[in-house]
Amino acid sequence: MVKAGRCTYIGDGMKKIGFLSFGHWTPSPQSQTRSAGDALLQSIDLAVAAEELGADGAYFRVHHFARQLASPFPLLAAVGAKTSHIEIGTAVIDMRYENPLYMAEDAGAADLIAGGRLQLGISRGSPEQVIDGWRYFGYQPAEGQSDADMGRRHTEVLLDVLRGVGFAQPNPRPMFANPPGLLRLEPHAEGLRERIWWGASSNATAVWAAKLGMNLQSSTLKDDETGEPFHVQQAAQIRAFRAAWAEAGHAREPRVSVSRSIFALIDDRDRLYFGRGEQEEDQLGFIDAKTRAIFGRSYAGEPDALIEQLKGDEAIAEADTLLLTVPNQLGVAYNAHAIEAILTHVAPALGWR
Structure with a gap:
């Protein structure tokens, strides 16, 4: 890995x-995390600890109406203020719930x-x-469209305004002097448009994301489209994304992340929590009435055995970014230990670091 300033180039x-x-x-x-305040403050502390350990990213999931992280931008801004070089992200924000213009302002502020x-x-x-939770946020699909269509439409608007091009007619008698021409949203964060990722569950939406110039986040579940093992299907999705990206002719190289639950059994705590061999196989289920999904297995083992297991994961091999899902209710100290164990005992042997 070669570092220049804050940029890391992946070979x-x-x-x-x-x-x-x-x-x-x-x-x-x-639980070590007993309130929403605990979850937010411990998330900041874990990001700081992960940066000190040499990790590259602190990412957070967004779920509404749940005892989990929800409103992401105050947290992202706080993590940004407390750290200096670790990447800060989400995986993912549900665009069905979002006002894309307000979101662009919040994201611009957090990025700055x-x-x-x-x-x-x-x-x-x-x-x-909850059923159709986005309706409580004031949104509903247009006539003849689904909630998924609405989410993708919100995304297209977000991508457009993040370009920083003026689109709003200025008031001829403004409170403050305007620059010439149409006005853009402020604050504008230069380069943020190229740091938007799409969480794709199907091959088709991965291709759609590539055409729009978004990076790809492929999670621990996807539509079961071929009946093959999860990591094989996910690797095929990544290759389809990269092919669509090349066909679209984008100037930059895309990024791709995958998420995994991976635990190196280093001490008695690790063996107590993850040494029982649970979820060592892919799982099948339904994420709605029509869509059959495949859920990726978890990995846990002594470092040497874990390294051999991970060598066979085709999707990890295809991706440039690996996100380790953490059991945050076990507390900041334990999760920092679990991250350090992968960075120290597993990643070098696999050529990841």
């Missing part, structure tokens, strides 16, 4: 490695606070805690 096999937290909280005495480190993962979302 063959080298990977950026970050964490992904859902920010679960529960008032249970067994972070010094251009925001990596914004968005998607049309998945089934949520």
Whole structure:
């Protein structure tokens, strides 16, 4: 890995490695994260700890109406203010719930606070805690369109305004003097448009994202389109994305991330929490009444055995960024330990670092 300033260039096999937290909280005495305040403040602390350990990214999931992280931009801004070089992102924000213009302002502010480190993962979302939750936020699909169509339309508007091109007619008698021409949204964060990622569950939406010039986030579940193992299907999705990107003729190289639950069993705590061999196989299920999904397995083992297992994961091999899902209710100290174990005992042997 070669570093120039704050930029890290990834060569063959080298990977950026970050964490992904859902920010679960529960008032249970067994939880280290018992309130929404705990989840937010511990997320900041974990990002600081991960940066000190040499991790490349701190990413957060967004779920509404749930005891998890929800409104992302105050958290992203706080993490940006407390850190100096780690990437800060989401995986993902459900665009069915978003006002894309207001979102562009919030994202621009968070990115400026972070010094251009925001990596914004968005998607049309998945089934949520309540029925049609986006309706409570004031949104509904246009006539003849689905909620997924609405999410993609919100995305297209966001991408357009993030270009920083003026589109709004100025008031001839403004309170403050305007620059000449049509006005854009402020604050504008230069380069943020190229740091938008799409969380794709199908091959078709991965291709759609590539055509629009978004990076790809492929999660621990996807539509079961061929019946093959999860990592094989996910690798095929990534290759389809890259082919569509090349065909679209974009000037820059895209980025691709995958998320995995990976735990190196280093001490007795690790063996207690993850040494039982659960979820070592892919799982099948339905994310709505019609869509059959395949959920990727978890990895846990002694470092040597874990390294051998991970060598066979085709999708990790295809991606340039790996997000380690963390059990945030086990507390900041344990999660920092779990991240350090992968960075120290696993990643070098696989050529990721």
